[in-house]
Amino acid sequence: MESPWDELALAFSRTSMFPFFDIAHYLVCVMALKHQPGAAAVAWKNPISSWFTAMLHCFGGGILSCILLAEPPLRFLANHTNILLASSIWYIIFFCPCDLVSQGYSFLPVQLLAAGMKEVTRTWKIVGGVTHANSYYKNGWLVMIAIGWARGAGGAMITNFERLVKGDWKPEGHEWLKMSYPSKVTLLGSVIFTFQHTKHLAISKHNLMFLYTIFIVATKVTMMITQTSTVTFAPFEDTLSRMLFGWQQQFSSCEKKSEAKSSYNGTGSLASKPVDDTSDKAKKKHTKKTE
Amino acid sequence: MESPWDELALAFSRTSMFPFFDIAHYLVCVMALKHQPGAAAVAWKNPISSWFTAMLHCFGGGILSCILLAEPPLRFLANHTNILLASSIWYIIFFCPCDLVSQGYSFLPVQLLAAGMKEVTRTWKIVGGVTHANSYYKNGWLVMIAIGWARGAGGAMITNFERLVKGDWKPEGHEWLKMSYPSKVTLLGSVIFTFQHTKHLAISKHNLMFLYTIFIVATKVTMMITQTSTVTFAPFEDTLSRMLFGWQQQFSSCEKKSEAKSSYNGTGSLASKPVDDTSDKAKKKHTKKTE
Amino acid sequence: MESPWDELALAFSRTSMFPFFDIAHYLVCVMALKHQPGAAAVAWKNPISSWFTAMLHCFGGGILSCILLAEPPLRFLANHTNILLASSIWYIIFFCPCDLVSQGYSFLPVQLLAAGMKEVTRTWKIVGGVTHANSYYKNGWLVMIAIGWARGAGGAMITNFERLVKGDWKPEGHEWLKMSYPSKVTLLGSVIFTFQHTKHLAISKHNLMFLYTIFIVATKVTMMITQTSTVTFAPFEDTLSRMLFGWQQQFSSCEKKSEAKSSYNGTGSLASKPVDDTSDKAKKKHTKKTE
Numbered sequence: 005m006e007s008p009w010d011e012l013a014l015a016f017s018r019t020s021m022f023p024f025f026d027i028a029h030y031l032v033c034v035m036a037l038k039h040q041p042g043a044a045a046v047a048w049k050n051p052i053s054s055w056f057t058a059m060l061h062c063f064g065g066g067i068l069s070c071i072l073l074a075e076p077p078l079r080f081l082a083n084h085t086n087i088l089l090a091s092s093i094w095y096i097i098f099f100c101p102c103d104l105v106s107q108g109y110s111f112l113p114v115q116l117l118a119a120g121m122k123e124v125t126r127t128w129k130i131v132g133g134v135t136h137a138n139s140y141y142k143n144g145w146l147v148m149i150a151i152g153w154a155r156g157a158g159g160a161m162i163t164n165f166e167r168l169v170k171g172d173w174k175p176e177g178h179e180w181l182k183m184s185y186p187s188k189v190t191l192l193g194s195v196i197f198t199f200q201h202t203k204h205l206a207i208s209k210h211n212l213m214f215l216y217t218i219f220i221v222a223t224k225v226t227m228m229i230t231q232t233s234t235v236t237f238a239p240f241e242d243t244l245s246r247m248l249f250g251w252q253q254q255f256s257s258c259e260k261k262s263e264a265k266s267s268y269n270g271t272g273s274l275a276s277k278p279v280d281d282t283s284d285k286a287k288k289k290h291t292k293k294t295e
Numbered sequence: 296m297e298s299p300w301d302e303l304a305l306a307f308s309r310t311s312m313f314p315f316f317d318i319a320h321y322l323v324c325v326m327a328l329k330h331q332p333g334a335a336a337v338a339w340k341n342p343i344s345s346w347f348t349a350m351l352h353c354f355g356g357g358i359l360s361c362i363l364l365a366e367p368p369l370r371f372l373a374n375h376t377n378i379l380l381a382s383s384i385w386y387i388i389f390f391c392p393c394d395l396v397s398q399g400y401s402f403l404p405v406q407l408l409a410a411g412m413k414e415v416t417r418t419w420k421i422v423g424g425v426t427h428a429n430s431y432y433k434n435g436w437l438v439m440i441a442i443g444w445a446r447g448a449g450g451a452m453i454t455n456f457e458r459l460v461k462g463d464w465k466p467e468g469h470e471w472l473k474m475s476y477p478s479k480v481t482l483l484g485s486v487i488f489t490f491q492h493t494k495h496l497a498i499s500k501h502n503l504m505f506l507y508t509i510f511i512v513a514t515k516v517t518m519m520i521t522q523t524s525t526v527t528f529a530p531f532e533d534t535l536s537r538m539l540f541g542w543q544q545q546f547s548s549c550e551k552k553s554e555a556k557s558s559y560n561g562t563g564s565l566a567s568k569p570v571d572d573t574s575d576k577a578k579k580k581h582t583k584k585t586e
Numbered sequence: 587m588e589s590p591w592d593e594l595a596l597a598f599s600r601t602s603m604f605p606f607f608d609i610a611h612y613l614v615c616v617m618a619l620k621h622q623p624g625a626a627a628v629a630w631k632n633p634i635s636s637w638f639t640a641m642l643h644c645f646g647g648g649i650l651s652c653i654l655l656a657e658p659p660l661r662f663l664a665n666h667t668n669i670l671l672a673s674s675i676w677y678i679i680f681f682c683p684c685d686l687v688s689q690g691y692s693f694l695p696v697q698l699l700a701a702g703m704k705e706v707t708r709t710w711k712i713v714g715g716v717t718h719a720n721s722y723y724k725n726g727w728l729v730m731i732a733i734g735w736a737r738g739a740g741g742a743m744i745t746n747f748e749r750l751v752k753g754d755w756k757p758e759g760h761e762w763l764k765m766s767y768p769s770k771v772t773l774l775g776s777v778i779f780t781f782q783h784t785k786h787l788a789i790s791k792h793n794l795m796f797l798y799t800i801f802i803v804a805t806k807v808t809m810m811i812t813q814t815s816t817v818t819f820a821p822f823e824d825t826l827s828r829m830l831f832g833w834q835q836q837f838s839s840c841e842k843k844s845e846a847k848s849s850y851n852g853t854g855s856l857a858s859k860p861v862d863d864t865s866d867k868a869k870k871k872h873t874k875k876t877e
Binding site: 344365370372 | 653654655656722723726728729732733747750765773827830831
């Protein structure tokens with residue numbers, strides 16, 4: 005690569021997230037919270053609970069990575085500036101008269117800009133998580149991947165868990181059983197940056213950050229414009245799963261016999277049938293949507 | 296303030312919680328556990344589980360603050376004296392022949408004395424939590440408030456969470472969605488003691504402890520005598536919410552329009568109604584049955 | 587004891603768990619996971635989630651003990667060799683063509699061998715947990731018991747919790763309300779090894795490890811052959827509970843009166859019924875839906 009590109013990537017990788025990109029991140033997170041059913045009512049009935057949930061939405065990734073590394077989960081409360089920023093955004097969004105912010109946010113360009121800037125913060129979080137985990141476990145690349153993934157996409161898990169504790173949570177919307185697109189792309193980025201950090205990728209960090217950020221911002225914007233929820237990974241995943249689990253057909257064919265033989269599998273498959281049915285339906289729907 | 300009052304407050308602030316106030320705290324906690332439906336049956340079927348739950352009720356606040364500060368949650372097990380004390384109280388309450396303790400506890404004066412002494416321990420816990428958190432994060436006043444609140448009132452959250460994991464838990468009784476009176480008064484006290492610790496309140500700590508203890512003990516005793524569950528904060532909260540969220544009326548009036556516009560809010564408010572309905576119905580059922 | 591026995595016990599206590607016993611442990615854990623309803627389908631739909639669950643099943647005890655001692659729960663990811671071992675076993679079991687492993691595992695001798703070797707690892711885990719906890723809290727024998735128990739049998743709690751978070755979990759199968767046989771025997775072993783470690787048992791550690799391992803392996807194999815799920819503790823527990831809670835009869839007789847007297851117990855018992863009813867209704871609805 006020639007010099008100007010390098011300079012651009014280097015300057016980009018030195019951009020500070022603090023004022024503007026963090027604001028975009030908090031805006032997207034709190035708007036996502038507000039669009040949950042009943043969130044506005046909760047904000048009126050119990051503002052403290054709503055504020056706490058908003059903080060979880062904004063800082064969930066950091067909290068999860070702190071828990072996974074046995075650091076104080078409350079550390080994010082010590083950063084008063086960001087807390088003040090996120091709290092004021094929560095306050096404006098939920099208690100602005102006539103709901104002006106929501107109406108302004110309902111314009112697509114605003115959403116595109118905010119979502120794009122939020123995706124930029126994702127790259128910074130992944131890199132920070134990978135570097136931070138490396139300071140704990142030298143060459144513990146699995147830990148680095150996990151922490152990078154937790155920082156980048158752990159907020160969804162934390163908020164799902166909080167909704168579970170609160171009682172208003174539906175299992176089919178869970179992150180583990182069905183990885184959402186942000187989780188997948190964050191996992192991919194975490195793997196890439198971990199390999200770059202362990203010198204298995206012959207590319208400088210700032211170039212990788214630049215390229216990865218362009219990739220996730222472009223995909224995110226494309227998805228928002230084309231109204232598609234999951235893209236760009238289906239073929240990749242299919243090939244990968246065919247490579248890894250290529251004998252699915254024979255397997256499922258033998259499954260029948262082995263089930264008939266072993267009582268364990270029998271019970272298992274019997275109990276699992278409703279699950280499979282529902283999941284198959286979900287799959288069909290899913291495929292229809294993606295077509 | 297003249298000297299005798301100061302001396303009194305100072306002597307009071309130096310009182311040791313260990314033998315008597317801790318006993319009252321454990322007594323109130325374990326009695327609260329025993330009054331949960333099915334707790335006595337569990338104690339017979341699985342004493343270890345019941346003992347564990349009792350320990351959670353007695354030391355829940357400390358456990359939660361340990362979790363929030365990434366300290367070993369099992370630290371409370373290293374204090375053998377208090378564990379022995381709480382365990383013996385749990386044993387006496389659950390396995391005393393003819394349930395003598397419950398009958399003795401059913402007399403109002405005993406309950407008043409025990410509850411009053413338990414409230415005294417609350418002050419000590421809040422102060423300890425605030426001081427402990429300050430040793431972690433200098434001037435991290437949000438962390439200090441959170442840890443003070445967790446030590447003082449976190450037991451309810453821990454026990455709610457344990458009941459959720461156990462399966463016998465009803466979301467409408469959850470602490471987050473509807474802060475109970477102890478949570479509110481503990482949060483207030485945590486804020487006050489944090490401001491005193493950060494020198495924003497021109498009052499000596501022992502005087503503040505004395506006044507706050509008198510306040511919570513008096514309110515608690517009044518509530519128990521007058522059989523009211525929530526008092527003394529409604530007007531304060533109303534004024535505060537009117538100050539902060541004064542345009543609720545216009546807001547809700549505009550809400551309709553904005554809902555009509557943005558599909559998200561529409562679904563949100565629509566989906567939120569049934570939730571309220573069901574919860575109301577559940578409440579009604581509950582009250583009918585308890586009548 | 588004469589020398590040859592001592593030498594045998596000493597040699598046994600110096601056996602390394604790494605290659606073979608760990609493999610047996612992972613094999614048993616992953617097979618237990620696969621026999622859960624729907625696990626195979628999840629492995630096809632979302633291999634990452636299935637792999638994560640398998641890791642929880644294999645390393646749950648260590649994760650729980652790390653959480654209880656405020657150590658990074660991700661530490662197990664830093665041990666790449668064991669992770670690779672467990673992952674390959676998970677891969678073979680779930681994606682082997684024609685389900686050969688399950689068919690081979692369905693033979694009783696294989697199950698007996700694997701289960702016996704898994705029980706051996708249990709002893710090593712308990713001893714490791716007790717020793718590790720002692721390095722934190724000198725003579726904190728309660729902590730030592732808890733950590734030894736968590737390392738030896740905590741995997742079941744972790745996996746139950748994960749199934750709870752995932753939504754497919756039935757409260758009646760929970761570890762706390764009804765301790766399973768492994769939990770009981772692990773708790774017993776943890777108590778024994780803690781007393782041995784605090785010099786309250788006049789027996790050398792390697793002899794105790796040898797005897798305890800023989801005991802748990804023998805009981806496990808006996809249980810698997812005789813198809814009994816719970817043995818060998820009922821009489822012991824009965825005598826113990828009779829010693830501790832001997833006045834159950836009078837108690838329960840007085841219970842009626844005391845309930846009639848104290849309003850709390852009354853509401854408690856009344857409130858406990860509707861909970862069961864509602865849960866039953868929910869169950870029925872669920873089954874209807876799945877039909």
